[in-house]
Amino acid sequence: MSKVININQKINPDISKHRDKYSSNIEYSFADRLNYVMLVRNITNVQLADKMYCATSTIAGYRTGARIPNAIMIKEICRSLDVSADYLLGLSDSILLQE
Template identity: 45%
Template sequence: MFAKRLKQMRKKRKLTMQEVADSLGVAKSTYAGYESGYRQPTIESIQTISRILRTSADYLLGLTDYPEPPAELNHNAKEYLNVEQLHWDGVPLEKSDLDLIRSLLERMIRDRALANKDDSPSN
């Protein structure tokens, strides 16, 4: 899968093998070996290749099917839980599961806010 996706992304970015090889600092034959599956790049090379091709290493390695890396990571759990296809360790989460998780988190935040309000010194 790596070799296929590597070639696909290079062509999508309209780069030649020589251009990618030069940016990577390897011979064209070495890079061609990556695209043919004959050679395996190091982890560091995979990271560099993903930057050159403006994709994620996870996509190249087949760990995700999304070739475009996220523009910015969103760490807001409320927004993240609105994603339709979440899973927990490979087990898909149903809408009812996500609704329960959201409800529990909202309750936890409300309780924390009340506890903080009760702990604050009186004026």
């Protein structure tokens, strides 16, 4: 079962110090949002690259903003991280988290 939580909610004590950086009153890039989701999920570049069958340098490029994923890669990122495309693209501040 899934639930939607707002990015401004305290997710767990270990990442609460990052909460202010990702508050919804500021526009964040795809890279910022991807970094946040990977932090929440505790997933490394290598782990995500393995799930997506791509190079770790590709993921690193997305996380730094040096590369912009195409629609197919965004879809794969969303599937791999169980996150909505709306969140990653900045259309929503709610992230889909698996219980």
